[in-house]
Amino acid sequence: MEKQLIGRGVLAGAAAGLAAFVFARVFAEPVIGKAIAYESARDVVQARLDRAAGLTVPAAGPDLFSRTVQADVGAGVGLILFGAAMGALVAVAYAICLGRTGAIRPRPLALLVALFGFIGIYAVPFAKYPANPPGIGHADTIGPRGALYLVMVASSCLLLFLAVYVGQRLATRYSTWTASVLTGLAYLGAIAVVMALLPALGDLHNNVVEYGRHATETPLPLRDARGTIVFPGFPADVLAQFRFYSITAQVIVWGVIALAFAPLAERVVAPQDSAARQDRRPLVRT
Amino acid sequence: MSTSSMSAPVAQPLSGPVVAAEVRTVALLLGTAVAALLVYYFIGVDQGAMSVFGKSMYIHEFFHDGRHFLGFPCH
Numbered sequence: 001m002e003k004q005l006i007g008r009g010v011l012a013g014a015a016a017g018l019a020a021f022v023f024a025r026v027f028a029e030p031v032i033g034k035a036i037a038y039e040s041a042r043d044v045v046q047a048r049l050d051r052a053a054g055l056t057v058p059a060a061g062p063d064l065f066s067r068t069v070q071a072d073v074g075a076g077v078g079l080i081l082f083g084a085a086m087g088a089l090v091a092v093a094y095a096i097c098l099g100r101t102g103a104i105r106p107r108p109l110a111l112l113v114a115l116f117g118f119i120g121i122y123a124v125p126f127a128k129y130p131a132n133p134p135g136i137g138h139a140d141t142i143g144p145r146g147a148l149y150l151v152m153v154a155s156s157c158l159l160l161f162l163a164v165y166v167g168q169r170l171a172t173r174y175s176t177w178t179a180s181v182l183t184g185l186a187y188l189g190a191i192a193v194v195m196a197l198l199p200a201l202g203d204l205h206n207n208v209v210e211y212g213r214h215a216t217e218t219p220l221p222l223r224d225a226r227g228t229i230v231f232p233g234f235p236a237d238v239l240a241q242f243r244f245y246s247i248t249a250q251v252i253v254w255g256v257i258a259l260a261f262a263p264l265a266e267r268v269v270a271p272q273d274s275a276a277r278q279d280r281r282p283l284v285r286t
Numbered sequence: 287m288s289t290s291s292m293s294a295p296v297a298q299p300l301s302g303p304v305v306a307a308e309v310r311t312v313a314l315l316l317g318t319a320v321a322a323l324l325v326y327y328f329i330g331v332d333q334g335a336m337s338v339f340g341k342s343m344y345i346h347e348f349f350h351d352g353r354h355f356l357g358f359p360c361h
Contacts, residue, residue: 002305006318024355032351064347071351078329078352085325092315098304122357131357145359146331246355269304
């Protein structure tokens with residue numbers, strides 16, 4: 001049974017990744033293009049300012065893949081593999097939850113597992129460290145930024161697991177409703193403490209030394225030696241659009257996993273539920 | 287109402303663990319989870335903060351757009 005569940009999870013996930021890629025290719029790639037255009041134009045101005053200040057300008061890294069390959073192949077393979085991996089995780093979590101999480105039926109349980117995947121793996125980490133388009137993010141802080149993001153993902157998933165575990169214990173004493181609200185609030189409180197303890201990206205040592213105190217790494221306007229703005233800061237609309245599309249794509253990934261995996265899993269786990277639903281269809285009398 | 291729907295088994299909530307905690311099952315579930323996390327790592331993290339295949343940028347650059355889009359930190 002586990003093997004069937006995992007296979008179906010991976011399948012649902014790959015389909016979800018494909019759907020998210022189609023969305024991303026149509027809506028997000030133009031926004032990524034605008035962000036890269038800003039980055040390139042800014043680099044030119046920055047190099048001119050550096051030369052005027054007598055600094056040596058480092059050469060840009062080589063382009064290993066063309067933009068076409070990155071946008072059409074890399075993003076597609078990446079999103080499909082990501083979807084398949086998340087589908088596999090949902091299937092594993094689902095197999096463990098079956099019969100261990102109260103009286104919930106197999107189909108709604110699959111929807112909840114996918115919802116928790118979305119919350120734990122993407123939505124809550126996003127609240128602290130939101131997705132950024134190309135052009136935002138300093139190369140010399142990638143180490144701490146990568147580590148902080150993973151700490152955020154791991155904490156939110158671990159706390160979510162604990163919340164479900166404690167909720168199951170509480171549900172024996174209180175109603176399911178009360179137990180859910182209590183553990184939900186406890187989860188929010190615990191994750192808020194984690195978020196408050198982790199530093200903002202602008203507070204990272206390298207950023208403070210190089211740019212002064214700012215909340216984030218979003219590029220500010222460039223100024224010449226007299227302080228006149230010679231190049232604008234990162235366009236706010238491009239950033240807002242990119243983040244909106246990033247959230248939408250993740251909603252598509254987890255939503256398609258939920259909607260595709262739930263009926264597929266139900267047919268494995270509880271074929272009688274599935275059959276009973278078929279029988280409830282109105283009969284066409286001849 | 288037809289007789290078939292009357293006699294169809296009523297959907298029952300699950301009464302106990304469906305997937306038992308046996309060694310083979312646990313190994314399969316654990317193996318799947320590890321494989322999925324490895325995929326997650328190579329799409330989102332490798333050749334940024336840390337790198338398995340030395341200091342090249344091929345994986346990073348290939349997944350570049352997806353990496354930004356999925357919310358991972360990038361250069």
